[in-house]
């Protein structure tokens with residue numbers, strides 16, 4: 245699968261986030277907001293899931309955004325325009341249910357901002373009043389601000405260190421909005437602790453809250469069981485039952501634990517392979 249372009253969106257404090265545009269007529273024609281692809285950079289590599297951030301059916305191009313987090317994302321970030329990925333499968337997962345909810349808040353943290361963008365766009369097109377809250381550690385790591393502003397009635401920027409926008413966490417801005425007015429939906433994507441904190445805030449306001457879970461995946465098609473999450477009393481697979489779930493039903497503790505299973509192995513493989 246040919247790579248049409250690569251753009252570094254952020255590079256600060258050892259965190260790199262890049263946008264990669266690939267050519268895929270089929271995926272571009274079918275992908276809907278909320279769906280993802282599973283790709284392999286090399287034949288001997290692992291598969292990783294990435295949200296479809298933008299799809300252009302006319303050009304047959306698909307934009308993916310990745311943050312360096314382990315061996316494979318380091319490999320992916322090293323690709324150049326003109327290179328080819330070994331494989332890509334998609335679109336996978338259920339699309340977001342797009343309809344007129346009324347007033348919606350989208351909350352994106354870190355690279356999760358890339359995942360709320362297509363949903364914000366689709367919800368705006370469906371006639372909703374869209375407020376986006378986007379947050380990052382600092383100004384340099386903030387991505388897609390202009391794009392989110394274009395599809396939002398209001399876009400609130402938060403940085404942990406106060407280097408841009410307001411100083412503080414996305415949950416502070418969310419709580420203020422919910423205290424002032426009634427909203428019909430909150431949609432959040434980001435690190436698991438952030439989504440869990442969003443869920444705690446919205447529970448007390450009794451507002452429907454959806455989260456797109458970044459569970460560890462292997463095949464992405466419901467066969468391996470790697471991405472299982474506990475939702476209420478049921479076990480679900482993020483890849484085929486999700487990736488979106490009702491935040492109030494997610495077993496966050498279990499998800500955190502499962503997502504950290506390979507952390508030490510990742511570090512070891514990166515050291516052995518010296519992928520820089």
Ligand code: FES
Nearest residue numbers: 464466468469483
């Ligand atoms: S990734 Fe294998 S079941 Fe979901």
